[in-house]
Amino acid sequence: MPERTVIGWDIGGAHVKACMLQGGEVRDVAQWPCPLWLGMDRLDAVLNEARARWHGMPAARHAVTMTGEMVDLFANREDGVCRIAGELARSLEVPAASARDAGSLHFFAGDSGWGRVAEVPAMWDAIASANWLATARHAALRFDTGVLVDIGSTTTDLIAFRHGRVLAPDRTDAQRLASGELVYHGVVRTPLCALAHRIDWRGTPHNVMNEFFATTADVYRLTGELDPAHDQHPSADNAPKDLDATRQRLARMIGLDRRDASDNEWLAFAHRWRAAQVTLLAAEMRRVTLMHGLDEEAVIVSAGCGAFLVGDVLAQAAAGDRLPQRPAHRQLAYGRDVARISAHADADRRAMQDWAQVCAPSVAVAALFDMDQ
Numbered sequence: 001m002p003e004r005t006v007i008g009w010d011i012g013g014a015h016v017k018a019c020m021l022q023g024g025e026v027r028d029v030a031q032w033p034c035p036l037w038l039g040m041d042r043l044d045a046v047l048n049e050a051r052a053r054w055h056g057m058p059a060a061r062h063a064v065t066m067t068g069e070m071v072d073l074f075a076n077r078e079d080g081v082c083r084i085a086g087e088l089a090r091s092l093e094v095p096a097a098s099a100r101d102a103g104s105l106h107f108f109a110g111d112s113g114w115g116r117v118a119e120v121p122a123m124w125d126a127i128a129s130a131n132w133l134a135t136a137r138h139a140a141l142r143f144d145t146g147v148l149v150d151i152g153s154t155t156t157d158l159i160a161f162r163h164g165r166v167l168a169p170d171r172t173d174a175q176r177l178a179s180g181e182l183v184y185h186g187v188v189r190t191p192l193c194a195l196a197h198r199i200d201w202r203g204t205p206h207n208v209m210n211e212f213f214a215t216t217a218d219v220y221r222l223t224g225e226l227d228p229a230h231d232q233h234p235s236a237d238n239a240p241k242d243l244d245a246t247r248q249r250l251a252r253m254i255g256l257d258r259r260d261a262s263d264n265e266w267l268a269f270a271h272r273w274r275a276a277q278v279t280l281l282a283a284e285m286r287r288v289t290l291m292h293g294l295d296e297e298a299v300i301v302s303a304g305c306g307a308f309l310v311g312d313v314l315a316q317a318a319a320g321d322r323l324p325q326r327p328a329h330r331q332l333a334y335g336r337d338v339a340r341i342s343a344h345a346d347a348d349r350r351a352m353q354d355w356a357q358v359c360a361p362s363v364a365v366a367a368l369f370d371m372d373q
Helices: 041-053 077-092 117-127 131-142 173-179 216-223 243-252 263-291 307-318 334-338 349-358 360-372
Strands: 005-011 015-022 025-033 061-066 105-108 146-151 156-162 198-201 204-207 299-303 331-333
Touching: 005 077, 005 360, 015 041, 015 360, 025 041, 025 349, 025 360, 041 077, 061 077, 061 131, 061 360, 077 105, 077 117, 105 117, 105 131, 105 360, 131 146, 131 156, 131 334, 131 360, 146 263, 146 307, 156 263, 198 263, 216 243, 216 263, 243 263, 263 307, 299 307, 299 334, 299 349, 307 331, 331 334, 334 349, 334 360, 349 360
Parallel strands: 005 061, 061 105, 146 299, 299 331
Antiparallel strands: 005 015, 015 025, 146 156, 198 204
């Protein structure tokens, strides 16, 4: 009997992430750029690419989570959830074999369980932007007490769990922005002017130009920490992503040109922006950890393409008066320590772990559906 195939989807506003699960194990993971604000045809194109990649999709069951309803293509979030669901239904849904069958397409609705396509209009608010909850629940099933630190291209989620249960009472983006568990900072798409109002240059603080001159991708491209495979969106000025063009974008932030300083000075400047982001994230990490009263027994589960920042965020957060220092062995990785990678995966194990780390919500929603159904 062939192993059941579940494909987990995380439909974002800037990327689509997907995971193929077979027999409860990850066989393949992929991410595609998908600037959904430009039109639903961008999602169509990605679904066609996925169909070409995974020839077995017609036989699969699909588990979906999303954040793409937030883009300004839609009149409101309800409209976004329903239109995304409708597009997925047209492209992926296999009709139920009988009235008792649930069909092939299921939407993760957090505390409300799973919804079929016809149920989406009544459940849209539970479906909207619930991808973080899928990842945190999956991590909580593996480890008793900890914090999920998912630093992505655009946002960061800081989600505490204890005794296998997600502690955060909030579910909407607005509520989580208030609590600090959602921070609109990432390592690719965040405009640099969001990180600091003033920044040091050659020993003198400068006001920052509040223009879309550069993004965090420029910082981490220059520091060498951003994997080129995760640098999928155009630069702020649509210019190339080589190091000289990257330095030019950084220089613009304080009214300079690349030629006004040496390469080493621009690298040091990039590290100042990096420090500014670490400081901001560490403050929110400290807030969330203290709010839930977690102690040194809590593990840290990192995820996202910005997981390279987690160690420094933790170190700075631990410098707070009341937050205990966590030993290094308590820092775990979603792709390595939570996701179950198949011995027959379509890439080498380390590469698959890395992609499962970056695409954690798609892996989590597939795994949760596979366990629930």
